[in-house]
Structures are given as structure tokens and as C-alpha cells.
Amino acid sequence: MPVNHAQAVLNGERLALTRALTQIENNTAEGLEILEALFPHTGKAHLIGVTGAPGTGKSTLVNQLALAYRQPADGTIPPRVAIVAVDPTSPFTGGAILGDRVRMQDLTGDPGIFIRSMASRGSLGGLAAATAGLVQVFDAAGFEIIIIETVGAGQAEVDIARLAHSTIVVEAPGLGDEIQTIKAGILEIADILVVNKSDKPGAENTLRALRNMLSMAHPEGKHINHHGQLMEIDSETDQTGNGWIPAVLPTVATSGEGIPDLVSSLNAHIDFLKSSDLWQLREEKRLKNQLETLLGTALRSRWEKSISPDIYQAALAKVIKRELSPWRAVEELIQGAGL
Amino acid sequence: MPVNHAQAVLNGERLALTRALTQIENNTAEGLEILEALFPHTGKAHLIGVTGAPGTGKSTLVNQLALAYRQPADGTIPPRVAIVAVDPTSPFTGGAILGDRVRMQDLTGDPGIFIRSMASRGSLGGLAAATAGLVQVFDAAGFEIIIIETVGAGQAEVDIARLAHSTIVVEAPGLGDEIQTIKAGILEIADILVVNKSDKPGAENTLRALRNMLSMAHPEGKHINHHGQLMEIDSETDQTGNGWIPAVLPTVATSGEGIPDLVSSLNAHIDFLKSSDLWQLREEKRLKNQLETLLGTALRSRWEKSISPDIYQAALAKVIKRELSPWRAVEELIQGAGL
Numbered sequence: 001m002p003v004n005h006a007q008a009v010l011n012g013e014r015l016a017l018t019r020a021l022t023q024i025e026n027n028t029a030e031g032l033e034i035l036e037a038l039f040p041h042t043g044k045a046h047l048i049g050v051t052g053a054p055g056t057g058k059s060t061l062v063n064q065l066a067l068a069y070r071q072p073a074d075g076t077i078p079p080r081v082a083i084v085a086v087d088p089t090s091p092f093t094g095g096a097i098l099g100d101r102v103r104m105q106d107l108t109g110d111p112g113i114f115i116r117s118m119a120s121r122g123s124l125g126g127l128a129a130a131t132a133g134l135v136q137v138f139d140a141a142g143f144e145i146i147i148i149e150t151v152g153a154g155q156a157e158v159d160i161a162r163l164a165h166s167t168i169v170v171e172a173p174g175l176g177d178e179i180q181t182i183k184a185g186i187l188e189i190a191d192i193l194v195v196n197k198s199d200k201p202g203a204e205n206t207l208r209a210l211r212n213m214l215s216m217a218h219p220e221g222k223h224i225n226h227h228g229q230l231m232e233i234d235s236e237t238d239q240t241g242n243g244w245i246p247a248v249l250p251t252v253a254t255s256g257e258g259i260p261d262l263v264s265s266l267n268a269h270i271d272f273l274k275s276s277d278l279w280q281l282r283e284e285k286r287l288k289n290q291l292e293t294l295l296g297t298a299l300r301s302r303w304e305k306s307i308s309p310d311i312y313q314a315a316l317a318k319v320i321k322r323e324l325s326p327w328r329a330v331e332e333l334i335q336g337a338g339l
Numbered sequence: 340m341p342v343n344h345a346q347a348v349l350n351g352e353r354l355a356l357t358r359a360l361t362q363i364e365n366n367t368a369e370g371l372e373i374l375e376a377l378f379p380h381t382g383k384a385h386l387i388g389v390t391g392a393p394g395t396g397k398s399t400l401v402n403q404l405a406l407a408y409r410q411p412a413d414g415t416i417p418p419r420v421a422i423v424a425v426d427p428t429s430p431f432t433g434g435a436i437l438g439d440r441v442r443m444q445d446l447t448g449d450p451g452i453f454i455r456s457m458a459s460r461g462s463l464g465g466l467a468a469a470t471a472g473l474v475q476v477f478d479a480a481g482f483e484i485i486i487i488e489t490v491g492a493g494q495a496e497v498d499i500a501r502l503a504h505s506t507i508v509v510e511a512p513g514l515g516d517e518i519q520t521i522k523a524g525i526l527e528i529a530d531i532l533v534v535n536k537s538d539k540p541g542a543e544n545t546l547r548a549l550r551n552m553l554s555m556a557h558p559e560g561k562h563i564n565h566h567g568q569l570m571e572i573d574s575e576t577d578q579t580g581n582g583w584i585p586a587v588l589p590t591v592a593t594s595g596e597g598i599p600d601l602v603s604s605l606n607a608h609i610d611f612l613k614s615s616d617l618w619q620l621r622e623e624k625r626l627k628n629q630l631e632t633l634l635g636t637a638l639r640s641r642w643e644k645s646i647s648p649d650i651y652q653a654a655l656a657k658v659i660k661r662e663l664s665p666w667r668a669v670e671e672l673i674q675g676a677g678l
Binding site: 032035036039040042043053283284287288290291294295296298299300302303315316319320322323325326327328329330331333334 | 371374375378379381382392622623626627629630633634635637638639641642654655658659661662664665666667668669670672673
């Protein structure tokens with residue numbers, strides 16, 4: 001009964017939610033039907049991507065961020081928070097499980113927080129598609145804040161960052177002399193840069209290096225402050241082309257220092273997006289990206305069904321003997337499928 | 340004249356090589372024909388993958404490794420060395436160019452070393468396919484050692500590591516308390532673990548942590564030494580299933596310390612692979628992986644040609660309005676293409 005199941009998710013039933021997530025992660029037919037029924041109810045949550053190298057204290061930061069959202073300083077009703085922790089560096093074994101255990105100690109007992117970990121189990125496309133599916137279930141189920149946490153700063157993370165409205169890149173002091181080389185890509189995905197462990201030696205240097213880099217990318221950089229406030233800038237000189245200058249924020253996640261500023265900065269970013277057409281643009285990009293990923297997966301699986309595995313194996317064997325090039329083999333395999 | 344061009348590459352003409360690399364990187368028809376002509380001449384080189392987080396000194400290590408191969412201690416004829424530097428963290432701007440300049444200072448003037456940098460310019464699949472193409476050109480052109488250097492430890496790096504016979508994972512001291520969480524995936528791709536900057540504080544801890552982890556993965560771990568020598572182990576208790584226990588080597592790339600041990604370890608690894616059927620197995624995996632990547636790209640491009648862009652745009656617009664789910668849209672788009 002996928003439709004009943006979807007309705008139970010919409011009603012906020014926790015067991016239904018857990019079961020839906022499992023169906024979607026396992027890419028079952030029922031999971032697809034649930035997603036189909038939930039899709040019209042999505043589009044309300046603030047999706048926050050958090051990425052950064054191992055060792056930056058990213059998971060602790062995400063925990064603190066979730067707790068901060070659950071205890072708003074102004075006494076308003078707190079939003080419900082979902083955390084989707086994605087580990088693309090762990091393609092074979094259950095790296096994500098360890099993460100789960102550590103998290104549970106901090107966050108257990110608050111029914112307004114829901115945590116789901118995923119390890120990569122196949123292609124990158126599959127991981128991004130599954131992540132998008134989980135996020136949409138949480139969105140439909142009424143979680144107002146959804147934090148998507150990924151390890152590293154490679155293409156996988158860029159792809160998963162594309163799912164988010166606001167992307168936080170976490171750094172830590174002491175990553176040393178190659179700092180310039182990592183930033184070309186990061187500057188273009190980061191809405192907020194966090195230097196965590198900012199009580200450690202070298203934090204000032206890391207903060208300064210990041211701010212200098214931002215000044216170069218945004219010649220009007222004298223307006224940068226630490227609080228992610230909306231900047232009045234000339235969009236023609238803004239290389240990111242969207243008028244938002246990333247904030248650079250120091251935090252100490254283990255003690256919670258800097259977390260309120262981070263929440264303010266995230267709220268400022270979402271206000272900024274919604275005050276312009278950027279929110280809509282990001283939504284469009286997100287959905288286009290999801291469509292593309294699903295299309296690639298579907299084309300591959302359709303091809304697979306239309307050709308005998310023997311033909312594939314025979315072509316592969318010839319390639320391995322270097323009697324046939326991979327390029328020619330692909331031509332023959334596509335013709336052979338008679339699609 | 341792609342065939343003449345391919346012949347010039349086989350003859351070792353440097354200009355022809357450079358032009359071929361550009362054609363292949365740009366995925367031109369001529370590039371494909373050159374690859375086709377060169378493919379039967381591939382399969383001789385030792386392909387070495389080097390990956391690691393930014394800040395580990397990976398590029399300096401690769402430079403030193405190339406120089407070490409060019410100055411063999413035993414006075415034999417040195418192999419020619421190609422370096423393919425891939426930067427998947429830089430999806431939009433030319434991060435790779437900076438890397439080039441730094442490298443040139445060290446390695447310029449040795450005609451036996453050829454360096455090519457690539458930044459990610461589209462999909463991950465495209466990057467891996469282009470990298471595989473460049474590697475095959477160098478292989479056919481007679482470079483005996485081909486070093487594929489990537490940044491980070493995400494899925495992109497795992498994919499690119501699959502291109503290599505021997506994968507080096509570079510660590511540095513001080514990445515701190517999350518060391519366990521990064522290792523699940525790394526243990527399964529690393530043939531050799533290098534702790535670079537091993538003159539820095541914390542190096543002993545990092546070395547010890549990595550060795551402990553390896554001991555747990557290989558219960559017969561008392562046989563581990565620093566030199567990558569072939570181990571007599573019980574393959575039934577070897578979790579990686581291939582009988583090779585990764586060496587853990589300290590290096591100081593800036594001074595060259597530890598580099599000769601690294602070369603010995605690489606030579607031991609290639610001897611190990613060739614003494615069993617593992618070399619052949621890795622070749623098969625590499626080529627299968629390449630075939631899969633090319634197939635995905637070809638299916639997508641074939642679909643694109645068979646459907647009007649208007650139909651795609653109309654479906655996308657409905658998805659964005661949440662009138663149509665991405666899953667249903669993909670079904671309709673595939674049917675609409677009439678493939």
C-alpha cells in the first residue's frame with residue numbers, strides 16, 4: 001500500500017518514515033511509488049550541505065548545528081531537523097555505521113532530530129540519486145531543516161552539494177602550504193566557509209588565507225564580515241555571479257563556540273536566496289540535476305535488459321585481449337542492443 | 340590523418356604526442372581515431388595512482404618519485420615517466436594550471452618526463468574517461484611509468500585509482516582524531532600508504548595508527564615491514580583477498596627522504612602482481628571500468644540526439660512546478676525518445 005504508506009509519512013509517523021527511507025535506499029518499486037506520492041509535498045525545507053576533509057570535526061559541527069536549531073534563542077517553536085550523512089569515501093565497507101554510533105550519544109532522545117547514514121554502495125550516480133530521494137522524503141515529512149553531510153571535497157561532494165540550498169565548507173587549521181590549490185573549486189560551491197577547531201594553533205592564518213582568497217574573488221571584499229550578513233555589492237564584479245559573498249566563520253564545535261553565528265549566517269543566506277529569484281534558480285538546478293542522474297541510471301538499466309550478457313562478455317573479452325578498442329566495443333554494444 | 344598522427348606518437352615525436360593529448364582531452368573525432376589506432380600498442384606501462392588530501396605534500400612527492408625513477412641507483416637505463424595530474428575538486432576554474440607552474444620548476448629540462456594536468460570540466464564519468472584516454476596515449480608512446488595524481492579521497496579518486504596497477508595513498512601527520520573514519524575506504528584502494536612530512540610532530544602516531552589498522556585488517560600483520568617486500572601470508576585470512584599487505588612508508592618529499600624505499604616498494608608491488616594472475620586481473624578490471632564509463636556516456640549522448648530538446652525542457656518545467664516527479668519524467672523521456 002504505497003499510497004497509505006506515503007500518507008503515514010505525511011502524517012509524521014516515525015515508523016513509516018524509517019520504512020520509507022529503507023525502501024528508497026534499496027531502490028525498490030515500492031520506494032519509487034512512495035517517492036512519487038510524496039513528491040508534490042516537497043519544496044519546503046531548507047537543505048544545508050556540509051562538506052570538508054576528514055579531520056575537520058565536521059560531524060561534531062553538524063551535531064551542534066542540529067542542537068542549535070532545536071534550541072532557538074528567541075523561544076520560537078524549533079524546526080524539525082533531519083541529518084543525512086553520506087560517506088562516498090567508503091565504497092565497500094560500513095564507514096557510516098561508526099558515524100552513527102558517535103552521533104547517537106549526542107542527539108538521542110530528541111524526537112525532533114532524525115539521523116540517517118548512507119555509505120556508497122555502487123556508482124556515484126546511484127548515491128546522489130538515493131540521497132536526493134531521502135532528502136525528498138524528509139522534506140515531505142515536514143522536516144524544515146535537512147542537513148546533508150558528506151566527506152571530502154571531490155566530485156562526489158560537489159554533486160551532493162548541488163542538492164543543497166546552502167553549502168557549508170568546513171576547514172581546520174594546519175592543512176598547510178597547499179591551501180591555494182584546494183580553493184579554486186571550493187570557492188564556487190561554498191556559501192559559508194567555517195574554520196572549525198579555531199582554538200588550535202594556525203587558526204588565524206587559515207582564516208586570513210580564506211578571507212584573502214575571497215577578497216581576490218570579490219574585489220569589493222572590504223564588505224566581508226564574519227556574520228554572513230547580506231552585502232550590498234556590485235554584481236558585475238562578483239565572480240560567483242549571485243551577489244552573495246561567502247562568510248568565513250571561526251567555530252569550536254566541541255564547545256559550541258561560533259555555532260549561533262553559523263545559524264545566523266544560514267538564516268541570512270536563506271533570506272538572501274528568497275529575497276531574490278535565486279531560491280527558485282537553485283530549486284530548478286537541484287531538480288534538473290536529479291533528473292539527469294536518474295536519466296543516466298535508467299538508460300543504463302534499459303540497455304542492460306535489451307542485450308544478452310554473453311554479447312557484453314564477448315566484447316569485454318576482446319577488449320581485454322586488445323583485439324577491440326573500448327570505443328569500438330561501445331559502438332558495437334549499442335548497435336547489438338537494437339535499442 | 341589520424342593514422343599518421345598515431346604513427347608519429349608511436350615514433351616518440353613529442354609534438355605529435357602533445358597534439359594527440361589535446362584532441363583526446365577535447366573528445367574530438369580525430370582524438371578517438373588516434374586512440375583507436377594506439378590501443379593495440381597499450382598494456383606495457385606500470386600505472387601508478389597517487390591520491391591523498393590537500394596539504395599532504397602529494398605533488399612534491401610525485402615530483403620526487405618521477406626524479407627517482409629517472410636516476411636509478413643501479414645505473415640502468417631509466418624509464419620514461421609521464422605524470423597525469425587530475426583535479427576533480429576544481430570543476431569550473433583552472434586549478435590545474437597553478438599545479439603545472441609549480442611542477443615545471445622542478446622537472447623542466449628532462450625530456451624523459453612529460454607532465455599533463457587536467458581539471459574536471461563536466462561529469463565525473465567524462466573526467467575518468469578522458470584520464471583513461473591520456474594514460475593509453477602515454478602507454479602506447481612508450482612511457483614505462485605513468486603516474487596518475489588526484490586530489491582527495493572521494494568517489495572521483497576511487498574511480499581514478501581503478502585505472503592504476505598500484506595505488507599510493509598519501510597521508511600527513513596531524514589530521515587528528517577522525518583518522519579511523521577515513522580509513523575504511525582507503526584500506527581497500529591503497530597498495531602502499533605513505534606518511535609524508537614524517538619529520539613533523541605526530542608522524543609517529545600517524546604511522547602507528549595506520550599500522551595498527553592494517554594489523555587488524557590482516558591478522559597475520561606481524562609480517563608487515565616498511566619496505567613493501569612480498570609477504571608470505573595465508574590468503575584465506577587476508578581480507579583484501581589478493582595476498583598483498585600494504586606497506587606503510589614514512590617520507591619527507593621536500594628533502595627526498597624515503598623516496599628510494601617508495602620506489603623499491605612500487606617495484607616489489609609490480610613484481611608481486613606479475614608473479615601471480617593479479618596483473619591480468621587488474622588489467623581486466625581497468626578495461627572493464629573504462630568500457631562501462633564509455634558506455635554510460637554513449638547511451639546518454641545517443642538519447643540526447645533522439646529527442647527534441649523541447650520535450651526535455653517541457654518535462655523539466657513540469658518537474659520544477661512539481662506537477663511531475665523526476666522518476667515519472669524519466670520514464671516519459673525515455674519513451675518519448677522512441678529509442
